[in-house]
Amino acid sequence: MIEVRAMRVTDLIPYVNNARQHSDEQVAQIAASIREFGFNNPILCDGQKGVIAGHGRLLAARKLGLEMVPAIELAHLTETQKKAYILADNRIAENATWDEALVRVELEALRAEGFDTLLTGFDLQEESDTPLDRDEGPPLESVAVSLEGDVWLLGQHRLTCGDATVITDIDRAMGGVMADACWTDPPL
Structure with a gap:
C-alpha cells in the first residue's frame, strides 16, 4: 500500500545527476500552481530521502518557504531502477x-x-x-525561389536543386568534398 506522508523540505536530498533542468521561470510556475491548487503531486523519494521524482516541486516548495511537503517513499526500487525511473518519469510524459x-x-x-x-x-x-x-508557413510565392543549379549553404551542409543523375549537378553539390551522408529522392 502506498502511503503519502509529510516530510521536511530540508531533509529531502535532490539527485545530484538529475538531468532534468528547471529554470527559475518554471519553478515560479510550479510555485504558483501549488499556491493556487495545493501540493497535490507528492515528491517521490527513496528510503534515504533522496528525491527520485519531484525536483521542480521541491524547488518550488523551497521558494514558497514550505517546511513540509507530501512525499511517497519508493523503498522497493533498486539503485538501477531509481536511476531509470528518474529518467523515465520525466521523458515518458513528453511523449504525449x-x-x-x-x-x-x-x-x-x-x-x-x-x-x-x-x-x-x-x-x-x-x-x-x-x-x-x-x-504553417509563409504564403506561397508565384515565382520559385529555388532554381535548378542553386546550392544552398546550411551551416556545414549543402542543399542542391538538381538531378542526381547529372555529374555536374553532383560536383556542384559536393563542392569537391566527399559526403558523410546523402539524402536523395529515389529513383533518381
Whole structure:
C-alpha cells in the first residue's frame, strides 16, 4: 500500500545527476500552481530521502518557504531502477501530445470564468497564440525561389536543386568534398 506522508523540505536530498533542468521561470510556475491548487503531486523519494521524482516541486516548495511537503517513499526500487525511473518519469510524459482544439475550448471556458489561465502553464495572452492559429508557413510565392543549379549553404551542409543523375549537378553539390551522408529522392 502506498502511503503519502509529510516530510521536511530540508531533509529531502535532490539527485545530484538529475538531468532534468528547471529554470527559475518554471519553478515560479510550479510555485504558483501549488499556491493556487495545493501540493497535490507528492515528491517521490527513496528510503534515504533522496528525491527520485519531484525536483521542480521541491524547488518550488523551497521558494514558497514550505517546511513540509507530501512525499511517497519508493523503498522497493533498486539503485538501477531509481536511476531509470528518474529518467523515465520525466521523458515518458513528453511523449504525449495535445489536442489543440480541446486545449482552446478549456482555456476559453476558464477565461470566461475569470480564471488566470497562466496558472495552467499555457501562455496564451494573445488570442492567436495557440498552435492552431499560427500560420504553417509563409504564403506561397508565384515565382520559385529555388532554381535548378542553386546550392544552398546550411551551416556545414549543402542543399542542391538538381538531378542526381547529372555529374555536374553532383560536383556542384559536393563542392569537391566527399559526403558523410546523402539524402536523395529515389529513383533518381
